[in-house]
Amino acid sequence: MKTKLYLILMLYHAFTFAQNITLQTVATGFSNPVAIENAGDPRLFVVEQGGTIKIINADGSVAATPFLNLASLISSDGERGLLGLAFHPNYSTNGYFFVNYTNPAGNTVIARYTVSAGNTNVANPSSAQVLLTITQPFSNHNGGTLRFGPDGYLYIGMGDGGSGGDPGNRAQNIETLLGKMLRIDVNSGTPYAIPPTNPFAGATAGADEIWAIGLRNPWKFSFNRTTGDLWIADVGQGAVEEINKVSPTAAGLNYGWNCYEGSSIYTAGCAQPTTTYTFPFAEYTHTATGGCSITGGYVYTGTTYPLLANKYIFADYCSNKIGLVSPDGTIAYTPAFGGNNFSTFGEDATGELYIAGISSGTVYKITDSTLSNAEYTTENISLYPNPAEGEVFLTTHNLDMPINLVVSDLNGKQVAQEQLLTNNSRIDTSLLSKGVYILTLESAIGTRSTHKLVIQ
Incomplete structure (x- = not known):
């Protein structure tokens, strides 16, 4: 029949390519999701700002017991909280993973934990080893993302310490870890070692952990799984949001804050003629897009949606639009997906991408409707x-x-x-x-x- x-x-109206992006609901009911990670298997781990890490199973169900609950160790008001999660490249054998959170004093803590010996869906809360504690002068601009680079080192994105305009000029100060991209070797030393190619390693001036300087608040950054390129989405002050793309071997770069906001001068007379600044690969203004705060994502390296290949996908917290950056640096946008306030992207073990919003508490899979x-x-x-x-x-x-x-x-x-x-x-x-x-x-x-x- x-x-x-x-x-x-x-x-x-005919849609542009970017407007063929659709969102497929994977799981709902999360409270302030701020990170989505994978451990090299079909599960997704969702980090909630309030201190819990929850597991989405391969069938879309959410495990009843959290993977880890750190609520008693953190402060979670405003931009504080449990902010980042990274699994060790050898997680399947050593069970190590790393978290980034703000403690009750508001300071950033980087700590290592271990999965439980008898249950891969639950971490051992007693296994904590604190690697690094960084004093925060204000409550905002804490960064939060942790990533292992293609070199096997752990990269840590640190905001400039907060307030507005970087009043302490911390992003350009090589003696502080604020406003920087840090890089440490978690496989050596106690509790870690300094990679010998870090730009200030062993030097009299400059903190050994620094990999790059001049960042305002690199809320999200990622590595292209295919090329290794490092993509940093740095949240702007009040006018410009920027996207940086650099080689993973480029040490000691200066991204310009607070001399520059994006490629525009922010502080007159700040830039030094003897300093080389790295300007954004792509940027957008608040006035042109209705945006206010970039949420960085990933270059699509999956196989399901070939028309997305080699495009960097990001979002904006205020506009609720998803943007796609082409290899030539041009940006195309989707219409707004209202009611989300996109706060994070995620990448699964096969390179497929996910997105979640603070307001909706929903994890979506990013799909391309052109089949x-x-x-x-x-x-x-x-x-x-x-x-x-x-x-x-x-x-x-x-x-x-x-x-x-x-x-x-x-x-x-x-x-x-x-x-x-x-x-x-x-x-x-x-x-x-x-x-x-x-x-x-x-x-x-x-x-x-x-x-x-x-x-x-």
Whole structure:
């Protein structure tokens, strides 16, 4: 028996590529999610600012018992809290992971923990080893992200100490760890060692842990899994948000804060003619985008959505827009995904990307509604969202009308047929059962194409 597809034809503006990004709900009910990490297996670990780390299992369920609860050790008001998590590259054998939090005095603590010997879903709360404590003069601009680089060292993003405008000029002061990217060797020394290629290692001046200076608040940074490039999203003061892209071997860079906000002068007369500053690979202004605070993400290295390949994906906390940076540094934006206040991205073990917001408490998977297939560009056909629930939109460009649409199941059985009279159609799929279908489109001059449609 055929199922009737009720077609509601409507006109709408053509979307840019960035606007084909859709969000698929993975899990809900999180309180102030600030990080999403993986341990090299199908699980996702969600860090809540209040002090807990929760596990999303491969089937989308959330483990009833938190992986770790540090609520009694932290201060979590404003920008403080449990802010970062990084699993050791050899986590599967040594069970080590590292956290970044602010203690009751408001100071940054970097500590190592170990997973429980008998349960891989629960950490050992008694295994803490504090590696580093950094005094914070104000409550904001704490950074928070931890990442292991391709060199095996642990990188730590530190904000400038807070307030506004960096009143202590800490970001340019090489004697303090604030406003810096730090790099330490957690596999040697007690409690860690200094990598010998750190720019101030063994020197009279400069803190040994420093890798780069001149950062305001690198809330999120990441490494490209394919190239190793380091991407730093540095939150701006009041006008410019910046994205930095550098080689993972580039030591001692100066990103300019507080002499510069992005590529614009912030403090007149601050820049020194003998100093080389590293300017953003991409940037945007608050006035042009409605943004206020960048949330850095990742370069897409997965295989499910090839049209996203080599694009850096980020968001803004205020605008709720997702941005995509092309290899030439240009930025395209999605419409706003309201009610989220995006606070973090995540990457799973296969390179697929996730995003979460403070306000929604929801973890989403980032998907590309063009069916993960370049045929929609070459054949002038767009079908989205896909997977779909109650509706899909079909756009055809420069094809002769009318078009005959046939929907078949994977056994070849035809379940629906309609004639499309316009290039822009909304298709009600609410009467289709969950599963995979094949859409066949035949134009007035006999051109045929087939496309996969997933109903969830």
